[in-house]
Amino acid sequence: MPKNDERLIAAGIYIISFFTAFLGPLIIWLVKKDDSSYIDYHGREYMNFFISYTVYGIVSGILVILLIGIFMLWVIGILAMIFTIVGAIKAYEGQEYRIPFIFRLL
Numbered sequence: 001m002p003k004n005d006e007r008l009i010a011a012g013i014y015i016i017s018f019f020t021a022f023l024g025p026l027i028i029w030l031v032k033k034d035d036s037s038y039i040d041y042h043g044r045e046y047m048n049f050f051i052s053y054t055v056y057g058i059v060s061g062i063l064v065i066l067l068i069g070i071f072m073l074w075v076i077g078i079l080a081m082i083f084t085i086v087g088a089i090k091a092y093e094g095q096e097y098r099i100p101f102i103f104r105l106l
Contacts, residue, residue, distance in 0.1 A: 001094050002036070002038040002094050006036045006038045006039055007038075007091060007092050007093075007094055008092070009028065009032055009036075009039050010038055010039050010041075010042040010043075010091035010092075011088045011089075011091040011092040012028060013025045013028050013029060013039075013042055013043055013046050013091070014042070014046060014084050014085075014087045014088035014091060015088050016028065017046065017050075017084055018084070021050070022050055025043065025046050025047070025050070026047065028043065029042075029043025029044070029046070029047065030043075038094075038096075041096055042087070042091050042096075042097075044106045045087070045097070045098065045099055045102075046087065047106050048099075048102045048103060048104055048105055048106055049080075049083065049084075049087075049099045049102050051102075051103065051105055052101065052102035052103045053076060053079075053080050053102070055103075056072075056076050057073065057076055059072075060072035060073045060076055061073070079101070083099045083100070087099060
């Protein structure tokens, strides 16, 4: 079981993303990744999540021309919010959560 401060920082990666989509979690992850493998895991998971959903958003934005993209943008936005909240909860509980539908690039 990770320590309490590791769990708080890992959950903070997800929570701060509501205010600073990319920069806040990136800074936390880069500063703390060498201190804890648990924080490193959640930082990588969030960065992969952000990259994947950015790609999905770009593709959906292009598909707005065909009108299907409007629906896809709503679905992507809702899923991103849900997975971020679930990720924060799982990180605080001390579990390693794998966000669905993302590319594992990092």
